[in-house]
Amino acid sequence: TSISGGFDDVTSASDLANILSIGKLPTKTEIVEEAIVGPTLGADTVNAGFWSFALGFLLIILWMLGYYGGAGVISVIALTINLLLIMGSLASFGTVLTLAGIAGIVLTIGMAVDANVIIYERIREELRLGVEWKEACMKGFGNSYSSLIDANITTVIVGIVLYNFGLGPIKGFATVLIIGVISSVFTAVLISRVLFERQI
Helix, strand or coil: CCCCCCCCCCCHHHHHHHHHHHHHCCCCCCCCCCCCCCHHHHHHHHHHHHHHHHHHHHHHHHHHHHHHHHHHHHHHHHHHHHHHHHHHHHHHHHHCCCCCHHHHHHHHHHHHHHHHHHHHHHHHHHHHHCCCHHHHHHHHHHHHHHHHHHHHHHHHHHHHHHHHHHHHHHHHHHHHHHHHHHHHHHHHHHHHHHHHHHHC
């Protein structure tokens, strides 16, 4: 059924309510199907989310180590610190980790790896030009800041919009996304650079 109209005042809404109550027909409810949803469904969903996160994280680690070697080890360390920062921030805010939150963490890990890839490819470009390793690292980090900040600021803006206009799971996803983006920029720019300078 559908009720439509312009109910600008209390009188018109009251008239409609009276008409509906007068015209009601006696009928009984017949249960065709009944299902009880227990806590196991929630546990199964969280389990599936955790395994997807663990598998994604493992594949990213293997790919970074295989493709970048020693630099991949640095990115894995930065990625692990990033993950710990996200979990710590969520715990300090008292945020409940839902399936949407796990999805936000998985997306954040992908974005953190993307930041590392941008930096590493810049370093490779400098090395191809014959620049010395130490200078290539400095230039690689320096030249990648603009694209990193640009991409992540737009993501944070989207996260803020989602948080303000979203409900329930969307708000949780947006919270994790905002925290994750800030954390991933911090680890990619600062932690990775410190580790690289120690290697040099």
